[in-house]
Amino acid sequence: xxxxxxxxxxxxxxxxxxxxxxxxxxxxxxxxxxxxxxxxxxxxxxxxxxxxxxxxxxxxxxxxxxxxxxxxxxxxxxxxxxxxxxxxxxxxxxxxxxxxxxxxxxxxxxxxxxxxxxxxxxxxxxxxxxxxxxxxxxxxxxxxxxxxxxxxxxxxxxxxxxxxxxxxxxxxxxxxxxxxxxxxxxxxxxxxxxxxxxxxxxxxxxxxxxxxxxxxxxxxxxxxxxxxxxxxxxxxxxxxxxxxxxxxxxxxxxxxxxxxxxxxxxxxxxxxxxxxxxxxxxxxxxxxxxx
Numbered sequence: 001x002x003x004x005x006x007x008x009x010x011x012x013x014x015x016x017x018x019x020x021x022x023x024x025x026x027x028x029x030x031x032x033x034x035x036x037x038x039x040x041x042x043x044x045x046x047x048x049x050x051x052x053x054x055x056x057x058x059x060x061x062x063x064x065x066x067x068x069x070x071x072x073x074x075x076x077x078x079x080x081x082x083x084x085x086x087x088x089x090x091x092x093x094x095x096x097x098x099x100x101x102x103x104x105x106x107x108x109x110x111x112x113x114x115x116x117x118x119x120x121x122x123x124x125x126x127x128x129x130x131x132x133x134x135x136x137x138x139x140x141x142x143x144x145x146x147x148x149x150x151x152x153x154x155x156x157x158x159x160x161x162x163x164x165x166x167x168x169x170x171x172x173x174x175x176x177x178x179x180x181x182x183x184x185x186x187x188x189x190x191x192x193x194x195x196x197x198x199x200x201x202x203x204x205x206x207x208x209x210x211x212x213x214x215x216x217x218x219x220x221x222x223x224x225x226x227x228x229x230x231x232x233x234x235x236x237x238x239x240x241x242x243x244x245x246x247x248x249x250x251x252x253x254x255x256x257x258x259x260x261x262x263x264x265x266x267x268x269x270x271x272x273x274x275x276x277x278x279x280x281x282x283x284x285x286x287x288x289x290x291x
Contacts, residue, residue, distance in 0.1 A: 019212045024270040027204030034196045039185045041178050049177045054157065060150035066115045067149045069099050073111055074148040077103075080141045089140065093147065104140060105130075114146040131241045198264060205267045209259055213266075217258035218251055 005013035060072050067073040072095050079089035089104065101108045110122045124140045155161055162173035226236050240247060271277075 019210045022208050022210060022266065024266050025206040026201070026267060026270055026274075029201050029204065029271065032197060032200045034193055034200065036193045037189055039182065039189050041181045041185065045181050046174055046177050049181055050157065050174070053177070054154045058152045058154045061153050062148050063151045064116070065149055065151070066113045067098055067111060067146070068151075069112070070152060071098050072096065072150040073098060073114055073146055074150070075111065076145040076147060078143045081135075081138050086140070089142075095150075107142075110142070111144055111146070114144070114149070116146055116148055118146040120144050129244070131238055201267060201271075202260070202263060205263065207263060207266050209262050209266065213262040214255065214259050217261045218254050221254050221258060222251070 001014065001016050003012070003014045063071075065071075075091070075094045075096055077089070077091045077094055079086045094103075096103055096107070096111065098108050098112060104124055105127055106124045110120065110124070114120060121141070121143050124142060126135045126138050126140065128137050130136045157170065159169040162168065162170050165173065167173050167176060222236075229235055229239055236247075240250070
């Protein structure tokens with residue numbers, strides 16, 4: 001929008017730049033043929049699903065032992081840097097999972113082998129690529145006291161477990177898993193089939209995608225990505241630091257998929273118009289209700 005002329009008693013003169021809906025030319029999409037794959041569930045699929053389930057149902061229980069990998073060690077931790085206490089790295093009753101290396105790089109190796117009542121003092125030098133710049137290459141002095149060591153205990157895979165879930169026995173539990181896996185595979189198979197059909201249709205579609213539509217898709221991708229990061233207790237700036245990328249790098253990576261999404265929408269709109277497909281108010285209300 002640009003004003004060209006403003007004069008008393010004369011018409012206001014201005015120019016407006018708008019994006020025109022592009023012409024979409026699609027080939028003979030009726031000839032597209034894609035065969036759906038056969039879906040099967042193997043014993044291995046069931047065993048792997050049950051193992052994941054058992055891991056999720058596992059409980060950590062106190063053990064009289066030295067902390068090993070995949071154990072949880074409960075600690076009181078005091079951390080200082082250049083003689084000043086670091087509140088962000090000082091914890092009481094801190095449950096540390098050995099193997100995630102979450103607290104600070106190198107912390108796992110220092111607390112490995114500790115058992116209840118042990119006290120250790122050690123130093124850790126933070127890496128030069130640590131996400132928070134003020135801690136890069138700084139030396140942390142740490143005092144750690146082990147309060148408890150916990151190990152993961154998996155539930156027994158038997159009839160009792162099945163009955164606790166409202167099923168008759170272990171065989172019925174396995175059958176339940178088999179049916180759930182089958183349903184998941186069928187849904188994924190349908191999505192894969194639809195994507196292959198769309199990919200073939202896109203290859204016979206000619207359209208110049210307006211830059212405005214591509215930018216809209218990029219903006220949408222960024223909002224969704226930032227929302228997912230926030231759900232994980234993260235933020236976009238910290239993600240960029242950890243990946244050693246700029247916002248411009250990420251947006252550049254999104255350009256191609258954004259253009260494909262925009263092109264797909266234009267193609268489907270054109271097909272809907274040619275086939276005279278309409279959405280009823282009831283269908284629209286049902287879709288809105290999902291969100």
